[in-house]
Amino acid sequence: MASRLVAAGVAALVCGAVLLSVGVASADGQEAGESVRVPFEDAVLVDVEPDGDDAVTVYLPVRSTDDPKAAAGRLADDASIPVHQISVRTVDARITQYVNGQLVEGGELYRTEIRTEIDTRTGPLGGTVPGDALTAVAPTETPAFVLDVPPGTTVSQGSVRSRSFSTAQYELTASDVSGEDPITYRFPIGSINALAALLLVSSLGTYAAVRFRARSVADGPEPVTDRIHAVRTTRANALLFGSAAAAGIALWLGSHSLVSLAAGASLPAVPTGAWRSVTQWAVALAPFVCGVWLATTLATEPVVRDLTDTPYNPLVSLSDWGKSAVFRLGRYWAAGVVLLTLAPTIVDLPLLGGVVVASLLAVDQFLRPLAVRAFNDTSAVTGEAGDELTEFCDRQDVSVRGIRLLDTDDARHADALAVGFAGYYWLFLTDDLLAAFDAEEIRALVAHELGHVRHRHLYKQALFTLGYWAIAFTVVVGASLGLWAFVAVAWAYRLGLQWFARHQEYQADEYAATATSPDTLAEALDRVGSVNFAWRNGGIAHDYGAYPPPIDDRIARLREDNESAEEVGVETQSAEASVSSE
Numbered sequence: 001m002a003s004r005l006v007a008a009g010v011a012a013l014v015c016g017a018v019l020l021s022v023g024v025a026s027a028d029g030q031e032a033g034e035s036v037r038v039p040f041e042d043a044v045l046v047d048v049e050p051d052g053d054d055a056v057t058v059y060l061p062v063r064s065t066d067d068p069k070a071a072a073g074r075l076a077d078d079a080s081i082p083v084h085q086i087s088v089r090t091v092d093a094r095i096t097q098y099v100n101g102q103l104v105e106g107g108e109l110y111r112t113e114i115r116t117e118i119d120t121r122t123g124p125l126g127g128t129v130p131g132d133a134l135t136a137v138a139p140t141e142t143p144a145f146v147l148d149v150p151p152g153t154t155v156s157q158g159s160v161r162s163r164s165f166s167t168a169q170y171e172l173t174a175s176d177v178s179g180e181d182p183i184t185y186r187f188p189i190g191s192i193n194a195l196a197a198l199l200l201v202s203s204l205g206t207y208a209a210v211r212f213r214a215r216s217v218a219d220g221p222e223p224v225t226d227r228i229h230a231v232r233t234t235r236a237n238a239l240l241f242g243s244a245a246a247a248g249i250a251l252w253l254g255s256h257s258l259v260s261l262a263a264g265a266s267l268p269a270v271p272t273g274a275w276r277s278v279t280q281w282a283v284a285l286a287p288f289v290c291g292v293w294l295a296t297t298l299a300t301e302p303v304v305r306d307l308t309d310t311p312y313n314p315l316v317s318l319s320d321w322g323k324s325a326v327f328r329l330g331r332y333w334a335a336g337v338v339l340l341t342l343a344p345t346i347v348d349l350p351l352l353g354g355v356v357v358a359s360l361l362a363v364d365q366f367l368r369p370l371a372v373r374a375f376n377d378t379s380a381v382t383g384e385a386g387d388e389l390t391e392f393c394d395r396q397d398v399s400v401r402g403i404r405l406l407d408t409d410d411a412r413h414a415d416a417l418a419v420g421f422a423g424y425y426w427l428f429l430t431d432d433l434l435a436a437f438d439a440e441e442i443r444a445l446v447a448h449e450l451g452h453v454r455h456r457h458l459y460k461q462a463l464f465t466l467g468y469w470a471i472a473f474t475v476v477v478g479a480s481l482g483l484w485a486f487v488a489v490a491w492a493y494r495l496g497l498q499w500f501a502r503h504q505e506y507q508a509d510e511y512a513a514t515a516t517s518p519d520t521l522a523e524a525l526d527r528v529g530s531v532n533f534a535w536r537n538g539g540i541a542h543d544y545g546a547y548p549p550p551i552d553d554r555i556a557r558l559r560e561d562n563e564s565a566e567e568v569g570v571e572t573q574s575a576e577a578s579v580s581s582e
Contacts, residue, residue, distance in 0.1 A: 042140040046118060046129065047148040047167075048185065050260040051272060051280070053084050053115040058139050060110040062090065068110035076114050079136035085115040119185075124265035125258070126186030131177035145172040147183065150261070152191045152254015156184040165251045187254060187261055194253050202246040203291035210238045210299040218303050228307050229535035235300040239293055246288040256284040274340035282333055290325055297321050308533055311410045320409075323375040335360050347477055354470030358462040365421040365458055369401070372419060372428060377407040381429060385439075392443055393427065396515060398450045403427045405434065414531040416442070418449035421458055436531055441524035444516040451511030457504045464500055468493055505548050509558060518558045525551050525558075 045057040058075060065071045068088045076083045091111045114137075121127045134145055147155055147170045151163065158172035177183060217230045259280045297317065305312035339346075339356065346353040372378070381389065381403040393400050400418070406428045414433040420426055427449070433442060452458070472489050512521050528534065529551040 042138070042143045043146065044134060044138050044143050045146045045148065046134065048119050048127070048129065048150070050127075050150060050257070050264045051276070054118045056081070056114045056116055056118055056137055058112055058114075058137060059091075059093075060112060060139055062108040062110060065110070068112050071110075072112035072114055075137045075139065076116065079118075079133040081114075081116045081118050081133055081137070083114060083116060087113045087115075120182075121265055122184070123186070125261050126184065128182040128184050130182045131179060134177045134183075135174070143174060145174075145177055146170070147172060147185075149185045150187075150254060150257030151252065152257045153185050153187050153261075158183075163252075165248075168254075187258055191254055192258065195250060195255055195258065198246065198249055198253065199287055199291055202242065202249075202288060203295045206238055206242045206292050207295035207299045210234060210296050211303075214300045214303040218307055224307055225529075225533050225535065228304060228533045231300050231303050231307070235296045238296045242292040242296070243289040246292050247285050250285065250288045255288070256281060259284040274337045278333055278336040278340055281336070282329065286329060290329075293325070294321060305410075308412050310412055313410070316409060327371055327375055331364060346473060350473035350477055351470045353473035354466040354468065357469045358466035361465055362421055362458070362462050365419065366424060368419040368421075369424070369426040372406070372417070372426075373404065377409075378404040378428065379407075381405050381434075385434065385442075388439065389427070389429075389443070389446060392446065393450065396447065396450045396454065398425065398453050399423070400425050400427045403429065406430045408432060412531055412533070414528050416445045416449050418446075418453055425453060432531055437524060437527060440516065440520050441527060444512055444521040444524045445528070447512035447515040448508045448521065450515070451508030452504065454511060455504070455507055457501075457508070460504070461497065461500065464497065465493075468496065502549055505554070506557060509554055513558055522555045522558045525555050 043057075043059050045055075047055040047057070049055070056076075058072060060068050060071055069086045072086050072088070073083060076086075089111050091109050093109055118133060119127045119129050129147065135143075138145075145158075146161070147158060148167045149155060149170070151165060151168050153168055155168075155170045155172075157176040158170040161169045161171045163169070172183070213234050214231045217227055217234065220227055220230075222230070263276070263280055298314070301317050302312045302314075338360065342352065342356055346356065380386070386403055389403050390400070398418075401420070401424065404426060406417075408430050412432055413430050414436060415430050416433060417428040418425055419428065427446065429442070429446075433445070437445070472493070476486055476489060509521065534551050
């Protein structure tokens with residue numbers, strides 16, 4: 001279930017990025033313009049898109065025309081640029097001047113955006129914009145030109161006004177565009193070298209730092225379980241913050257711009273669409289995220305294996321990491337394509353956003369058994385053990401399609417998994433579980449998994465997801481919130497889903513205790529903690545945010561409930577004996 005929570009959190013972030021790029025693009029464009037002293041009626045904004053239509057924006061005074069679309073069309077004709085679409089909205093000029101009560105400057109303006117193709121590609125990483133076209137499209141004789149290019153890209157003329165994760169903005173004067181030579185832009189070799197250096201430093205630097213920290217923890221005086229948990233925590237923190245930092249710096253340096261420019265030059269005939277956009281983002285960010293991920297894995301896995309006294313094979317570890325990377329990236333890519341395809345509809349109908357995210361969660365669970373079998377070595381559990389477990393599942397009124405043994409190689413991991421959705425369930429048992437646990441303990445752990453099924457926990461998570469994101473999309477789209485606000489909303493969803501799943505774990509424990517016995521389940525959980533070297537105690541951060549609950553907490557609850565039940569039973573027997581004596 002932990003992987004489900006991670007997948008749901010990532011899907012939420014992807015959905016947030018989709019809505020921000022589709023639903024709030026116009027607001028971002030206005031803010032970008034204001035940073036260079038627009039709107040003015042003599043401003044011309046040019047947004048170069050390597051993998052789509054360019055946009056030329058001009059501002060027309062409301063008093064100058066009754067038909068801004070026709071006026072913008074005439075400007076495009078004068079500039080000899082094609083017109084794919086013209087959109088118009090009304091804005092207020094930033095400076096308004098009156099003389100003797102009469103408006104002489106400012107007031108309302110028509111913001112006309114012409115979707116066109118004004119740039120010409122001159123190579124895989126660069127292009128040109130004709131200066132005479134910009135001069136012709138200008139509404140006045142003294143225009144101010146602003147050129148937006150992908151981040152990391154440089155422009156031959158003009159001066160840099162601002163840089164961000166989404167654009168590099170240059171301001172050009174009339175003299176900059178009036179020459180015979182066109183305006184050139186390109187992704188410089190220096191930026192490519194910087195991205196290569198970032199990939200190398202983020203991977204090797206993370207490996208060295210995490211390796212040093214893991215070795216220091218491993219040599220400490222603390223109990224083995226605490227040291228193992230500290231190493232795993234180090235890996236998790238390094239993966240979270242290291243990959244986020246590497247991806248953020250890569251975007252700032254223009255990794256997505258590089259991929260977009262290269263794709264536009266090498267694959268000009270490939271149709272554009274959601275799948276291409278998501279693929280370009282994946283290619284731009286995956287090397288940096290996966291580099292940190294691989295570094296943390298290779299830095300900590302041998303240390304954990306040494307502490308658990310299990311053999312370490314780097315080739316096996318690399319193979320397992322590769323399969324996990326392919327599986328996760330594939331899921332996130334598919335989710336991104338679906339969300340980006342439906343983004344315009346979600347902006348118009350936020351309720352659909354909740355339905356889409358909840359549906360993705362359900363589909364992910366429905367396909368999970370196939371993924372487990374495809375990326376792991378499994379075999380059918382046959383003989384007496386298989387027959388007993390099948391009969392036990394039938395008694396709990398849960399029909400499973402099959403019971404499979406999950407080979408964990410040399411890693412020590414005891415676990416039972418009931419995966420699937422909507423009546424399509426498979427039960428997976430790790431080899432360490434069958435080897436180290438007796439039949440009663442195995443049934444208790446299986447009963448815990450069946451408790452999730454019987455209580456319809458996945459359905460409830462899907463409903464929670466639907467309701468949360470229906471409200472979140474309504475608020476975010478309606479209020480045109482920024483990127484960081486949406487990240488906060490997505491993170492809150494992840495924490496809320498963790499809290500929700502945490503209480504479902506307790507409910508599944510209660511079901512298993514009833515189906516078997518509290519003592520048996522407590523003993524099984526205690527053995528799981530020993531075999532897996534699980535962290536037994538919580539803490540403030542763990543108790544209020546982490547999933548799943550610490551094992552000692554679960555065991556304590558089971559024993560408290562058992563003692564309460566025994567006390568009730570004794571009181572009931574005493575009352576019955578008293579009545580009988582009377």
